[in-house]
Amino acid sequence: MAGENPASTTEYIQHHLQNLVYGKLPEGFERHTEAGTEVLTADTWTMAHGAAEAAAMGFWAIHVDSMAWSIGLGIIFCWLFRRAAVRATTGVPTGFLNFVELVVGFIDGSVKDSFHGKNKMVAPLALTIFVWIFLMNLMDLLPVDLIPKLMVLVGVEYQKIVPSTDPNITMGMALGVFVLMLYYNIKIKGTGFIKELTMHPFNHWAFIPINLFMELVGLLAKPFSLGLRLFGNMYAGEMIFILIAMMFAAGAGTGVLFGGLNAQLFGAETNGIFWLAIFILVCGVCWMNLQGKISTGRTVLLTLGLLTVAGGVFALGGGLMQWGWAIFHILVITLQAFIFMVLTIVYLSMAHEEDH
Secondary structure (H helix, E strand, O other), X not given: OOOOOHHHHHHHHHHHHOOOEEEEEOOOOEEEEOOEEEEOOOOEEEEOOOHHHXXXXXXXOEEHHHHHHHXXXXXXXXXXXXXXXXXXXXXXXXXHHHXXXXXXXXXXXXXXXXXXXXXXXXXXXXXXXXXXXXXXXXXXXXXXXXXXXXXXXXXXXXXXXXXXXXXXXXXXXXXXXXXXXXXXXHHHHOHHHXXXXXXXXXXXXXXXXXXXXXXHHHHHHXXXXXXXXXXXXXXXXXXXXXXXXXXXXXXXXXXXXXXXXXXXXXXXXXXXXXXXXXXXXXXXXXXXXXXXXXXXXXXXXXXXXXXXXXXXXXHHHHHHHHHHHHHHHHHHHHHHHHHHHXXXXXXXXXXXXXXX
16 A cells, blocks of 8 residues: 555556546456466457556547546436425525525526627536536545545445546537537627638738637637646645545554554554544544534534544644645535636627627
């Protein structure tokens, strides 16, 4: 596990950054398995066992985990908001209905402020983008080892649970927005869109090549900036969580003071089941606080005490940094969803404008 030596630390990081990939390995590819080396005699569709196999699968490989989590979260979003819509009444909303109304009102206000055309699709699109990206980003707040460890127990070797840390997902969403931009530019402006690309900023036929180059660069930069901004911010946030998580294993094999019960019971190893039990206990303490059964001060002390007893000084330091970064990261995940949504609205508004 992480923390034992530089090699294991590198492997730990690489494992967490590797997607569960399904694709076609070419004929003649050498697969290195526990049974030895196997040379494929034909093109083979299979799950990748490591980064080398994933790279050999090429462009048409599918990131199964990113697809599954993003689609699953999208279904959860549709189910929750449909449930709220069915239960909506003319009375004063409470609970979850109040939250949904707050989100819908916020999105509606953002669309009215930024979109100046007439299109009934823009507001639902903005709502979908904001909530969907927020849910995908929110997965980053789960403990980095929790889901991957559980998936390993059922035989799944790799699992990335934050779809927005996969450039295929973010660029795919950005490409969808780009297609809508082109569609509405052509539909509303017609030949005026061609004129916009060729006669701005210099309104003279002699400058058409320069105008076209400048406008195309600006046009193509929009989807790239949209997708890569979201990916870069979320990928960096995930990396920080992974680096902090390594502190929980740094005390392994160092004694009770620095390694806690984990070092006493498992020596230089870090036991996933043991830390899952600690995580459940911490969640239980937090739940009791939400129910008003224990004070916030006692909740903090009990949480710190559990971390210290379980993993020693290193776990205590890692836990404090995890909580600190998670609190800050709540702002990041919300802000990134908001930025993607606002830029989508602005780009579509520009596509609806008759004049440049």
